[in-house]
Amino acid sequence: MKTKLEDIAREAGVNLSTASRSLSGAYGVHPDTRQRVLDIAKRLNYRPNRVARGLVTGRSQTMALVVSDIRNPFFADVCRGAEDAALEADCDLIVCNSDLDPVKQMRYIDSLLAKRVDGILMNSVEALSRVQQEQLAASGVAVVLLNRTAALKRFSTVAADNFEGGALAARLLAGLGHRATANLTGPRKHGNLTERTRGFVKTLQSLPVPDPVVQFGAHTFEGGHEMSKRLFAAHPEITAVFAANDVMAFGCMLAANELGLRIPRDLSIVGFDNLNVSQIVAPPLTTIHQPKYELGKSAMELLLRLAQKKDQEPEHRVIGVRLIERASCAPPREASAGD
Amino acid sequence: MKTKLEDIAREAGVNLSTASRSLSGAYGVHPDTRQRVLDIAKRLNYRPNRVARGLVTGRSQTMALVVSDIRNPFFADVCRGAEDAALEADCDLIVCNSDLDPVKQMRYIDSLLAKRVDGILMNSVEALSRVQQEQLAASGVAVVLLNRTAALKRFSTVAADNFEGGALAARLLAGLGHRATANLTGPRKHGNLTERTRGFVKTLQSLPVPDPVVQFGAHTFEGGHEMSKRLFAAHPEITAVFAANDVMAFGCMLAANELGLRIPRDLSIVGFDNLNVSQIVAPPLTTIHQPKYELGKSAMELLLRLAQKKDQEPEHRVIGVRLIERASCAPPREASAGD
DNA sequence: CTGAAAGCGCTAACAG
């Protein structure tokens, strides 16, 4: 039914291999012959079967991206950057949502390896057991991680300077006069988020300013919402919160609204990511900017290089962040009121 | 290097086909033999090569999703729904960002067909020429479209009731007393968005209320921003705008803020999609809700069915929408001030 | 420059 190489070879009166060579643009074929083959291929609407080719070449021209959830706008940006880079190398991109679930993540990896993808770009590898990580490394696929705290040093990584981002938030809030602070962060195994927390806590300690109360939870809108409700109930003295990403910050804002807390009068909030929407929430969110699209793009470019030439040294790129000051932060009321 | 079926067959002292049968769980193999093979496979960390299997079975266990831009949270939601449904059927999902660019879209389709994906879920087919659509239909892949205005009736579709959504917006705004309205919409070829516009315009006319000024442009945050700046400059009399999706509405809100227009005092805005963030923008956005995740999931389930049994009648599902009233709409000032 | 032939790793008849 589908026209195959054999059909066009027969039509052109040449051998299969000549047809193959003509189409793959290899040298060693007479221009006329080649043109003839090309014309016939076009006329017959020929589409080379890439899975057959893949079987012999061992490359699938397919990359994979494993993230916790594409609905987080951060990952959507990363995904777009990765996809654009992949497209330039004529590769397609499979996306997988792991929800940070070890079972799910391993299942995906198995499937990807079975399909012989050329490379895997992963949010994180922390959910995997040591043996699983070993297996992954042993499998030979190119891997690059989107965070730095890889248990195995052999994986390449590209990530934002999360520690510095947390530090930036700490300095801002402390500078404004906040002493009772909190931090909303993701699951303990989430490398990037806990790095931000570490930067925040360490910097506060160095200033010195009292330790923040840190809440671990789901790094989603809902997670931020839940954590905040609990936080405000247990710690009414809190005057500022640093959310380890913007969507958690949004959840926090919602919780604040529900309790009648005014931002930034009663509560200062700083996020992390600088999502597009963070400039139009109420009030516009002060946040740490990281170049999301570029991060995905850069990571995919590295992955493509790794997939091409094996046995390359792992590389570790860290990407700068910066503070974006908007309207969600102000000095604490107590500080000015002397209460 | 990688262990293959032959290795485990040799190790188990059975024939290749017996090994194959044991692993694929087919009937007709002695439980003991089967268990032995399974054990050896596990011990050797065997991963069946799915591309080899794909070559013989003709199925790749891979689906594709072609959207304009995954960074639009609407598509991220749809994508997640589609991915979850695909996962249940043991399929992976390739995602492609077309930017509604005909060349890019066709290039993706070519690549997907070459890889023999089992099905394609597409935002739209409007960007394709008639012949391209014919080719796609002739290729035999299962296709389902995420909008209803398919030029070719043979493609299945699942979409929200876009016309009704536009009508809902019209009735709300007209009921509030607005007479000078505008509509921000996407490119003319964008089926869903123009359908919303049609519902809006027709309903206004039936009320009757003066025709809105409709602006066509990029259906993105930036697009909404640009269109709004132009709109407010040319039509200062406008008191209400219906944006054909939430991200354009956000862009509109930004433009309004920049011009010092207060929402909803000076300007009412209604969006479409009911994105998560629309409840925390300033002010919370009145919008038309459509079940995004479910839409993607339902569409993928249909696609999976189509991919399984060929020659099935195309199916057309339309999913209900509803108005979510929040704080971005109010009666026009002129109406009450009598100006 | 072109042809013949040997696989890539797996499944699927068809026999036994």
Added chain:
DNA sequence: CTGTTAGCGCTTTCAG
């Protein structure tokens, strides 16, 4: 229940 035998559609030596 198990083994034998053909391929799936393409690339790639190796000869000519």
